[in-house]
Amino acid sequence: MLVFIARRLLLLPVVFIGVTVALQLLMQLLTPYQRAAAYVQSEQQMNRLDEIIRLYRLDDPWYLQYGRWLNQVLHGNLGYSRMSRQPVMQTIADRFPATLELALFAIVPVIGVGIWLGTAAALNRDRFIDQVTRVMSIIGWSLPTFVLGIWLLVIFYGWLGWLQPGRVSVRYLTELAGNPEFRHYTRMLTVDALLNGRWDIFVDAVKHLILPVITLSVVQSAQIMRVMRSSLLDALGQDYVRTAKAKGLPQRVVTRKHARRNALIPVITLAGFVLIGLINGVVITETIFNFPGLGQWAAQAATNLDYAAVLGFAVFTAIMVVLANLLVDVLYGIVDPRIRYA
Amino acid sequence: MKRSILAVIAGALLAVAAAQVPADTYVYMTFGEPVTLDPARAYDTGSGGILENIYETLYTYDGESIDVLVPSLAVDHQVSPDGLTHTFKLREGVKFHSGNTMSCKDVEYSFQYGALVAHPEGAIAYLMGHYWLGTSIDGSDPAAFQAEVTWEMIDSIVECPDGPDGLTVQLNLVNPTPALLAILAYPGFSIIDSQWAIEGGSWDGTEATWTEWIGRDLTQEFLHRNPSGTGAYQLVEWTEDSVVARAFPDYWGGEPAIKNVVYQYVDEQSTRILALQQGDADRITINETSALVQLEGAPGVKIHRNPNWTSTSVTAVFFNYDIDTTNNEDVGSGQLDGNGIPANFFADVNVRRAFAHLFDQEAFVQEIYEGDGVVLTMPMPPSFLGYNDDVAVRTLDLEAAEEYFRAAFGGELWEKGFQFTALYNEGNTIRRTALEIIAENLEFINPKFRMNVRGLQWADYLSRTAERKAPMFALGWAADYADPSNFINTFLDNDGYYSPRTAIDLPEIQELIDQADTIQDPAERAFLYREIGTLTFDQVPLLTVPMQGVFLVTRDNLQGVYYNPMYSDEFLWKDISKN
Secondary structure, X not given: OHHHHHHHHHHHHHHHHHHHHHHHHHHOOOOHHHHHHOOOOOHHHXXXXXXXXXXXXXXXXXXXXHHHHHHHHHOOOOOEEOOOOEEHHHHXXXXXXXXXXXXXXXXXXXXXHHHHHHHHHHHOOXXXXXXXXXHHHHXXXXXXXXXXXXXXXXXXXXXOOOOOOOOOOHHHHHHHOOOXXXXXXXXXXXXXXXXXXXXXXXXXXXXXXXXXXXXXXXXXXXXXXXXXXXXXXXXXXXXHHHHHHHOOOOHHHHHHHHHHXXXXXXXXHHHHHHHHHHHOOOHHHHHHXXXXXXXXXXXXXXXXXXXXXXXXXXXXXXXXXHHHHHHHHHHHHHHOOOOOOO | OHHHHHHHHHHHHHHOOOOOOOOOEEEEEEOOOOOOOOOOOOOOHHHHHHHHHHOOOOEEEEOOEEEEEEEOOEEEEEEOOOOXXXXXXXXXXXXXXXXXXXXXXXXXXXXXXXXXXXXXXXXHHHHXXXXXXXXXXXXXXXXXXXXXXXXXXXXXXXXXXXXOOOOEEEEEOOOOOOOHHHHHOOHHHOOOOHHHHHHHOOOOOOHHHHHHHOOOOHHHOHHHOOOOOXXXXXXXXXXXXXXXXXXXXXOOOOOOOOOEEEEEEXXXXXXXXXXHHHXXXXXXXXXXXXXXXXXXXXXXXXXEXXXXXXXXXXXXXXXXXXXXXXXXXXXXXXXXXXXXOOOOHHHOHHHHHHHXXXXXXXXXXXXXXXXXXXXOOOOOOOOOOOOOOOOOOOOOOHHHHHHHHHHHHHHHHHHHOEEEEEEEEOOOHHHHHHHHHHHHHHHOOOOOEEEEEEEEOHHHHHHHHHOOOOOEEEEEEEOOOOOOHHHHHHHHOOOOOOHHHHOOOOHXXXXXXXXXXXXXXXXXXXXXXXXXXXXHHHHOOEXXXXXXXXXXXXXXXXXXXXXXXXXXXXXXXXXXXXX
C-alpha cells in the first residue's frame, strides 16, 4: 500500500511539468501585445504597451519565460497575482480556507443526500418515490447554478431577510479586522470562532454558509443520486445478492451490506471528482454569494490573463487532483477488499 | 433530545434578521479592487477611492467644486514670476498614522520617490515628468531612463530651505505649468510618511540606491499594502474581498462622524442591489441606468441626481488625419476611387464637417441616455475652465452634409464615392451606437458612400489604432486633473496623447494650445480655451459624443453625499454621516 502511495506521489512532478508547460504554450497563442493589453485598464495607459511588454519581458521566447517562472517556483515562490494584488502563495493561503470550509460543509449533504435518495429510488424501482427522485435529479442537474442561487438569494435574503451573502456580517467584519484578540488558527471562520469561544460569530458564519451549501447540494447531489441508483440496481441483480437472499438473510442486511457496499465503487469515483470540484472552488456559487474562495479568483485571473495566477492555480489543482485520486484509490481498497495494490 | 437541539440551532439562526449597518459604519459595495495602495503606482479608480481617504495632497478640492483648490497639507503657495519655483508652507503639527510628524522631508521623499520610480503603469512620469525633469520617459527601461535623468535632477525637484524638519517646501520645475496645483491634487502626489517607508524597506531616500528603484514593480514592495498617510482614515485590513478602514484619532482636521468604513467587492450586481435594499450596504455601484428601475421608489433607497452633475469623462469619435493604408483592410483600396479612402481623407475639413452633420447629439441624449445627458460644444467637460457654452453645435442636417461632401476633394469625392470601416472596442455599446448612427445617416447622402462599423477586442483595438490603421474610431478620456489642458492637449495637440493615433495637426488650434500652455493667468487661459471652442465648430477636429448624466445610489439615511468627479468615489468618507 505504501509503495503504491509513494508511486502515485512520484507522479506529481510529471503532472506539474506537463500541466504548466501546456498552459505556457497555450498563452503563447496570444501575441505579446495582446498579453500586454490585459494590463491596460484605461485609455490613460494605452500608449504604454511597448513599455509594459519590456517591463514584464512579455516578448521573450516561451522557454525563457517558463524558465524564469520555474526558477521562482523552485525558490518557493509562485509569483505575483495581478488580480489579487498579492503573491500567488498568499492568495491561495488566504482563499483556500474559505473554499475548504464551504467544501466541507457541502460535501456531507451532497454525498449523503445523493446516496440516500439514490438508494431509496433503487429499492423502490418504478414506484412513486423513484419517479419523484428521478424528476428531482433531472431538475437539480439541469437547473443552472446562477438561477438557483439568485432565486435562493431573492427569497431568503430579499424577501425574508433571514440569510445573507458574503462570509460574515459587517459588524463582525469590522470587529475582526485587525483585532489581535481573535486568533486565526485555521482561517476557516466557523472553526476559528469555536476555538475562540465566539458562539455568536460561529452562528453568523454558519448562516452565511447555508445558501451556498443548499445551492451546491441541489446541483451536485443530483448526479450522485443517479449513479447510486443505477449502480445499486445493477448490484441488486447480481448472483451474490440472490445467494444472500436465499441464505435467508434479512432484506436490510442484504441491501446494506452486500448490494450497497459494492454499488458504492462508482459513487466513490464520482464523489472524488465532486470533492475536487468543490475544493478547487465553485466559480458561480462563490460569485453569486460573494464568497471569497479560490474559484472566484481563478475565474478573474483567467479572464484577465493573470499569468502567474493561472499557472499557480493549475499547479494547485494538479496537486489536488493527484491527492484526491489517491484518496479514492485507497477508499476502493477499504470498500472492496478484492481491489488490492501491490 | 436530538430534535430539541436542532430546534434551538434553527431558532438561533433565524431569530436574528439581517442586521443593518451600524450608524458609525459606512459600507460601500462596489467592484474593482484597488490595484495598489502605493501612490507612486496607483492609476485606477479602485486604488484612488481608498488612497484619497488615507493619504492627502498639498492642495485639494473644495467639496463639489473642481476649479477651486483649497489648502490641505500646504497652507500657502507662492510662485516665482517665471513659474518655475513654487514655495509651499506646510501645515503645522500634522501627524501620520504611524505617529510621525509631517515635514518638508516627507514631501521631498514622496515626490522624488514617484519621479525616480516613474512606473509605466503609474501616473507620475506622465503627469509631472515633463515639468520637473524635462522628460516624460518612464522607468520601464532603467538604462534609457538613466541616460536622460540624473540623480542631480531627481535631487533638485524638492528642496527644504528650512531644513528637512522645517515646514517650507520649494518645488523646482524645469518647464512651467499653470495647472500645477490641480496636478498635485491627484492622489499620485500624496504625501508619504518617509520614515515609515524607509523603515519598512522602501527606497532609503539616498543617491546610493536610487537606480535600483527605477521602474521597480512596486506591487511587491512595502508601501503596496502598508500605507501611512495623514488622511482622516487609516487602513485596518485589505483582504481578498474587502477593505476596512478606521477613523484616525489624531487627524488634524478633527475626527469624522463615520468611524468604520468597509468596502466590499461584490462582482454580482443583483447581490449588490439586494444588499442595498436590505440595508446591508449604504452605497452600491450600479453599472447601467436600466438597473435603476428596480430601485426607483424602493423604501430606504435614495437615488441622487442633479442636472449640474456632469462626469469628467469625454467620449469622442476620432478622425485619423494620416491613415497607414498599407495592407489595411479598413480603407479598402486606399485610394480615392470609390472602393476605399486615401490616407489624407479626413485631412479635408469639408469631409469632417460633413460627418459632423450626420450625428445628432441632442437625439443621442434623448434616445440613448433616456434624456439624462449633456450635449458638448467642445471636447472637454463643461465644468472645466474655458469651456465655451456659446459655440453652436452641428446637428443632423443631411443637406448641409451633402453640400460639404460635394465641396470635398474638389468635387472628386462626390463623383467617385468612398468606403471605409470605423472601429470601436467590443463591449462598449455607447461607442458602437455612435458610429452606427453616423453610418446609417451616411446611406441617405449618396449611394456611392459607405461606412462599415466593426468591433475589435481591446488588445487588437489598441494596437490597430496605435499603428494608425483605424481611419475613424471611438475612444474616450477620463480626467486626471481638473484643467482644460488635460483634455485639449490630450485630444487636439499635434504632440498630445492621442496624436500617435490621429496624426492631428490643425495649425490654428495648435497655436492657441501652445499659447495657453505658457501663461499662468486663469482669465487669459479661459479666453484662449474659449477660442479653441470656437475653432472646434469650424474645424471639427473630432466628433464629441454627449456626456451621460450622473447618479449615485445610497441608503436614504446617508447624509452629506456630494459629487466631485475628480474623486474616484465622488465624495470623501470624512464628509458623510448617518442619522
